[in-house]
Amino acid sequence: MNKNIKVSTKNLDFYYGSSQALYDVSLTFPSNRVTALIGPSGCGKSTFLRCFNRMNDLIPGSRMTGEILFDGQNINQPSVDVVTLRSRIGMVFQKPNPFPKTIFENVAYGLRVNGIRDRESIQERVEESLKWAALWEEVKDRLHTSALGLSGGQQQRLCIARALAVKPEILLMDEPASALDPIATQKIEELIHELKKDLTILIVTHNMQQAGRVSDFTAFFYMGKLVESNETQKIFTRPRLKQTEDYITGRFG
Amino acid sequence: MFLSRTSREKIIRRLFFVIAFVSIGTLFLIFLFLVLEGLPIFKEVSVAQFIGGHYWYPTSDPPDFGIFPLILASLAVTVLSAAISIPLGVMTAIYLAEIASRRFREIAKPVIELLASLPSVVIGFFGMVVVAPFLQETFNLGTGLNLFNAALMLAFMSVPTICSISEDAIYSVPKELKEASLALGATRLETIVKVVLPASISGISTAVILGLSRAIGETMVVLMVAGGAAMIPGSIFDPVRPLPASIAAEMAEAPFRGSHYHALFATGIVLFLFTFCFNLIADQIAHKYQQTGAATL
Numbered sequence: 001m002n003k004n005i006k007v008s009t010k011n012l013d014f015y016y017g018s019s020q021a022l023y024d025v026s027l028t029f030p031s032n033r034v035t036a037l038i039g040p041s042g043c044g045k046s047t048f049l050r051c052f053n054r055m056n057d058l059i060p061g062s063r064m065t066g067e068i069l070f071d072g073q074n075i076n077q078p079s080v081d082v083v084t085l086r087s088r089i090g091m092v093f094q095k096p097n098p099f100p101k102t103i104f105e106n107v108a109y110g111l112r113v114n115g116i117r118d119r120e121s122i123q124e125r126v127e128e129s130l131k132w133a134a135l136w137e138e139v140k141d142r143l144h145t146s147a148l149g150l151s152g153g154q155q156q157r158l159c160i161a162r163a164l165a166v167k168p169e170i171l172l173m174d175e176p177a178s179a180l181d182p183i184a185t186q187k188i189e190e191l192i193h194e195l196k197k198d199l200t201i202l203i204v205t206h207n208m209q210q211a212g213r214v215s216d217f218t219a220f221f222y223m224g225k226l227v228e229s230n231e232t233q234k235i236f237t238r239p240r241l242k243q244t245e246d247y248i249t250g251r252f253g
Numbered sequence: 254m255f256l257s258r259t260s261r262e263k264i265i266r267r268l269f270f271v272i273a274f275v276s277i278g279t280l281f282l283i284f285l286f287l288v289l290e291g292l293p294i295f296k297e298v299s300v301a302q303f304i305g306g307h308y309w310y311p312t313s314d315p316p317d318f319g320i321f322p323l324i325l326a327s328l329a330v331t332v333l334s335a336a337i338s339i340p341l342g343v344m345t346a347i348y349l350a351e352i353a354s355r356r357f358r359e360i361a362k363p364v365i366e367l368l369a370s371l372p373s374v375v376i377g378f379f380g381m382v383v384v385a386p387f388l389q390e391t392f393n394l395g396t397g398l399n400l401f402n403a404a405l406m407l408a409f410m411s412v413p414t415i416c417s418i419s420e421d422a423i424y425s426v427p428k429e430l431k432e433a434s435l436a437l438g439a440t441r442l443e444t445i446v447k448v449v450l451p452a453s454i455s456g457i458s459t460a461v462i463l464g465l466s467r468a469i470g471e472t473m474v475v476l477m478v479a480g481g482a483a484m485i486p487g488s489i490f491d492p493v494r495p496l497p498a499s500i501a502a503e504m505a506e507a508p509f510r511g512s513h514y515h516a517l518f519a520t521g522i523v524l525f526l527f528t529f530c531f532n533l534i535a536d537q538i539a540h541k542y543q544q545t546g547a548a549t550l
Contacts, residue, residue, distance in 0.1 A: 053436060055432065055435070055436065058432070058435070060354070060355065083438055083439070083440050084438065086435060086436055086437065086438040087437065087438025088438075090436065090437070091432075091436040093429060093432065093433065093436075095429060097427070097429035097430055097432070097433045098433075099430060099433065099434070099448055099452075100430075100451070100452055101451070109434070109437060109439075109447070109448075110437035110438065110439075112447075113434075113437060113438060113439040113440070113443045113447070114437075114438050159433070162433075162437065163436070163437065166437055166438060
């Protein structure tokens with residue numbers, strides 16, 4: 001097994017009831033790299049992303065076959081402890097979704113549910129995570145006010161801090177900047193650059209420029225199938241398939 | 254038509270005003286009547302004696318008008334029924350909103366709401382002929398018509414209200430919040446306790462208060478199953494006489510405009526103040542927490 005591969009899928013099929021959403025997807029994700037998943041709406045890229053932390057389990061009638069190897073272990077089997085898995089694979093959602101609690105409590109939540117009780121270490125980890133997410137300077141004087149008072153961009157960085165606090169090995173990002181203005185988007189993108197030193201990142205995006213800017217690898221999905229995947233630079237300059245080129249240059253999708 | 258459109262508009266506006274005035278005015282007059290008929294009793298006994306007096310013997314000579322045992326009975330019945338109905342109602346709501354399959358929820362929810370429409374006399378009857386003999390035999394009591402029976406029956410009446418409104422509140426917690434919690438490695442239970450319940454606390458509080466205010470003002474059930482003894486209860490198996498039961502039982506035999514009659518109206522004022530406070534608290538809570546549920550943009 002290649003040591004640099006953090007996670008990979010093998011022949012992954014996914015069904016919502018009787019309709020198939022993913023067809024035979026095999027893809028590898030190198031450690032400490034950002035991989036962008038692109039494709040038109042409904043192509044299955046978000047569904048694919050949510051396979052990794054088994055978030056799709058929550059959807060009644062959904063079914064997944066094939067393998068997802070995470071550090072060599074198949075996580076698509078009933079014996080896997082989903083709760084532990086999710087603390088190792090963090091997720092940032094499309095819309096900022098802070099809890100209606102204080103800023104501090106939002107970040108501390110993940111620590112508390114993962115069994116950290118000691119007040120001092122919680123405080124340290126909260127500060128560390130907020131610094132990591134480049135939010136500390138903006139919120140350090142109002143940690144104990146409601147998180148809902150933050151701007152959209154700040155809320156999203158808080159959600160990233162919240163995910164980072166648990167110290168995940170992989171961060172799944174589902175269009176994390178789609179609800180944000182350009183300045184907030186830029187901050188998130190800078191943050192992604194910083195984060196890949198410590199984590200493996202999978203990011204779903206609709207924004208081609210964003211994929212070009214932040215990712216090392218890009219995978220193009222269409223109609224539930226993986227069409228093409230390669231280094232971002234190659235896929236954006238010399239795509240193998242006409243379909244990929246058409247999508248990237250904005251001729252369809 | 255002879256009338257111009259603007260004058261028709263005026264007439265319609267006045268008509269609505271008159272209708273609104275009549276319904277609100279009537280309610281106000283009833284309230285005024287309640288106060289006017291109740292106040293004369295305080296010429297005979299002081300407010301403190303009336304509220305704090307331990308003896309309610311309105312027909313003896315000289316009569317005793319102390320409604321403290323009745324107030325205590327009402328409070329005891331309400332508190333005990335709350336202790337039964339709040340956990341039952343809220344936990345059922347959590348089960349339906351978060352744990353049960355969608356199909357079960359779609360069947361169970363209307364059924365529970367249907368239970369809220371059971372006439373109180375039916376519940377009272379059930380308490381009298383089924384629960385009372387059972388209590389009497391099981392606990393070897395003098396009578397099965399007592400505080401506990403009344404509290405149990407009132408709890409049955411409030412559970413549907415508490416459950417149905419709480420369920421709406423819990424169900425409307427955004428999916429994004431639950432996913433955020435689960436994605437951090439929280440279990441389903443942790444998610445419910447630490448995220449879903451706090452986010453829906455305003456709805457749940459409203460549900461509880463509405464359910465309890467139904468219980469505290471309820472007359473027929475307590476009249477039928479509380480036992481009717483106007484004394485301070487020593488245990489939960491003692492018969493009691495809550496405020497509404499006392500009014501309903503005695504009004505027919507109280508001499509018109511006599512002191513007993515006035516005392517019953519004054520009891521009504523006290524009861525009104527109780528339910529009024531309940532509704533005021535419900536309103537306050539609903540306003541206070543209104544914004545906390547919405548966390549997404």
